Amino acid sequence: xxxxxxxxxxxxxxxxxxxxxxxxxxxxxxxxxxxxxxAVTGFATSVIGCGVxxxxxxxxxxxxxxxxxxxxxxxxxxxxxxxxTMLNRIGQAVMTAPTSACFDGGLPEIxxxxxxxxxxxxxxxxxxxxxxxxxxxxxGTKRYxxxxxxxxxxxxxxxxxxxxxxxxxNFLIIADGVEAALQSAExxxxxxxxxxxxxxxxxxxxxxxxxxxxxxxxxxxxxxxVFYCPTIRGxxxxxxLNAANNAVMEIVIDGLTEELIGKAMAAGIRAAVQVPGVQKxxxxxxxxxxxxxxxxxxxxxxxxxxxxxx
Numbered sequence: 001x002x003x004x005x006x007x008x009x010x011x012x013x014x015x016x017x018x019x020x021x022x023x024x025x026x027x028x029x030x031x032x033x034x035x036x037x038x039a040v041t042g043f044a045t046s047v048i049g050c051g052v053x054x055x056x057x058x059x060x061x062x063x064x065x066x067x068x069x070x071x072x073x074x075x076x077x078x079x080x081x082x083x084x085t086m087l088n089r090i091g092q093a094v095m096t097a098p099t100s101a102c103f104d105g106g107l108p109e110i111x112x113x114x115x116x117x118x119x120x121x122x123x124x125x126x127x128x129x130x131x132x133x134x135x136x137x138x139x140g141t142k143r144y145x146x147x148x149x150x151x152x153x154x155x156x157x158x159x160x161x162x163x164x165x166x167x168x169x170n171f172l173i174i175a176d177g178v179e180a181a182l183q184s185a186e187x188x189x190x191x192x193x194x195x196x197x198x199x200x201x202x203x204x205x206x207x208x209x210x211x212x213x214x215x216x217x218x219x220x221x222x223x224x225x226v227f228y229c230p231t232i233r234g235x236x237x238x239x240x241l242n243a244a245n246n247a248v249m250e251i252v253i254d255g256l257t258e259e260l261i262g263k264a265m266a267a268g269i270r271a272a273v274q275v276p277g278v279q280k281x282x283x284x285x286x287x288x289x290x291x292x293x294x295x296x297x298x299x300x301x302x303x304x305x306x307x308x309x310x
Contacts, residue, residue: 001297001298001301003269003270003273003281003301004273004274005273006273006278006279006280006281007279007280007281008269008273008280008281008297008298008301009280009281009282009283009297010297010298011282011283011285011296011297012283012285012294012295012296012297013168013169013170013171013265013283013284013285013294013295013297014168014283014284014285014286014288014290014291014293014294015166015167015168015169015170015261015291015293015294015295016166016167016168016290016291016292016293017164017165017166017167017291017292017293018047018053018075018076018077018164018165018166018167018254019075019076019077019078019079019081019082019162019163019164019165020073020074020075020082020107020162020163020164020165020254020255020256021073021074021082021086021105021120021160021161021162021163022057022071022072022073022074022104022105022106022107022161023040023071023072023074023086023090023094023102023103023104023105023160024060024063024064024069024070024071024072024102024103024104024105025037025040025069025070025072025094025097025100025101025102025103026060026063026064026065026067026068026069026070026100026101026102026103027067027068027069027097027098027099027100027101028067028068028098028099029067029068030059030068032068032097032098032099032100033067033068033069033070033100034056034070035097036070036093036094036097036100037056037070037072038056039093039094039096039097040054040072040089040090040093040094041054041055041056041072041074042093044074044201045201045202045203045207046201046202046252047075047076047077047167048211048221048222051076051081051085052074052075052076052081052082052085052089053074053075053076053167053199053201053254054072054073054074054075054199054201055072055073055199055200055201055254056070056071056072056199057070057071057072057073057196057197057199058070058071058193058196059071060105063103064101064103064139064157065101065103065155067101071105071196072105073197073198073199073254073256074086074089075165075167075199075201075254079118079120079162082120082162083120083121083162086120086122086160087122087125087126090102090122090126090156091126091129094156095126095129095147095149095154095156098151099151099152100154101154101155101156102122102154102155102156102157103156103157104157104159104160104161105161106161107161107163107256109196109197109256109257109260110163110256110257114163116163116164117161117162117163118161118162118163119159119160119161119162120159120160120162121158121159122156122157122158122159122160123143123144123145123156123157123158123159124143124145124158124159126145126147126156127145127147129147130145130146130147130148133148134146134147134148136158137155142157142158142159143157143158143159144156144157144158145157145158163256165254165255165256165257166254166255166256166257166258166261166293167254168252168253168254168290168291168293169252169253169254169255169261169262169264169265169293169295170250170251170252170253170283170284171250171251171265171268171269171272171281171282171283171297172210172228172248172249172250172251172281172282172283172284173185173188173248173249173250173251173272173278173281174228174240174241174245174247174248174278174279174280174281174282175245175246175247175248175249175275175277175278175279176244176245176246176247176277176279177246177247177277178246178247179277180247180275180276180277180278181247181248181249181277181278182206182247182249183275183277184249184272184273184274184275184277184278185205185206185249185251185272186204186206187271187272187274187275188205188251188267188268188269188271188272189204189205189206189251189268190271191267191268191270191271192205192251192253192264192267192268192271193205194267195260195263195264195267197255197256197257197260198253198254198255198256198260198261198264199253199254199255200251200252200253201252201254202251202252205251206249206250206251207249207250207251207252208248208249208250209224210224210225210228210248210250210284211223211224211225212224212225212226212227212286213286213290225284226239227239227240227241228240228241228248229241229248230245230246230247230248233245240282244279245279245280250284251268253265253268258293258295261293261295262295262300265295265297265300266300266301266303269281269297269301270301281297282297283295283297
């Protein structure tokens with residue numbers, strides 16, 4: 001298959017199960033809502049070293065308190081890991097932000113009766129920071145906790161929503177140089193960020209240090225993906241690069257559903273191939289041994305029917 005003259009390799013991106021959650025962070029104005037969102041999603045590119053992968057979706061629609069808000073998505077490898085991480089991040093990065101509040105962002109992409117959805121406590125644990133002066137408030141069927149802080153009160157919802165989600169969707173852009181690879185990746189990111197329900201957790205949505213499972217060093221669980229490193233292609237058996245391939249950029253996608261990841265990948269690839277100098281689009285997989293979700297590039301680009309397999 002070729003798009004705009006660019007080869008689309010007949011392969012698949014291998015993704016794996018994760019747990020996902022959405023926060024809505026609000027504040028007195030957009031500036032401080034964004035500051036809180038930036039802080040709570042910081043250092044969250046990969047579960048390999050960060051324990052969580054996170055990103056800002058964009059401005060919220062209608063917020064529970066009627067103020068400016070930002071929606072943020074978080075993904076972790078387990079329920080316990082996500083719950084622990086969110087408690088720490090909300091406590092250290094949202095509650096500390098001036099005028100902030102934090103609410104469950106909900107998961108409208110998932111049917112309410114789905115067995116993939118569950119609840120986990122946040123406000124009911126954070127309330128103890130109030131040292132006995134905290135108070136609860138019930139609005140409709142939801143409980144919120146009001147914790148006294150130095151600029152007034154920090155409001156946080158008692159429970160948040162968690163869903164069985166997917167991490168590690170990906171595609172690789174192979175180009176004749178760094179400029180073309182980066183411009184192509186930037187075009188893909190701009191298009192993919194139009195979709196809600198997915199995040200691109202790496203800096204600017206792009207990663208240049210793609211990894212493979214394992215290493216010659218036994219103490220490492222992951223190491224540089226030598227097959228896509230141009231400076232050592234002559235020294236690596238079975239390098240995936242030829243003499244004209246001088247740069248590779250990877251885009252990693254986490255999403256609330258398979259459908260959302262498939263749509264994001266298709267949109268990103270179609271944008272990526274419009275940049276001159278792009279030579280091939282491929283994807284990272286480990287023969288199906290890493291994760292059960294397989295996003296076949298040709299299928300997702302063809303559209304319709306069964307675009308991905310799990």
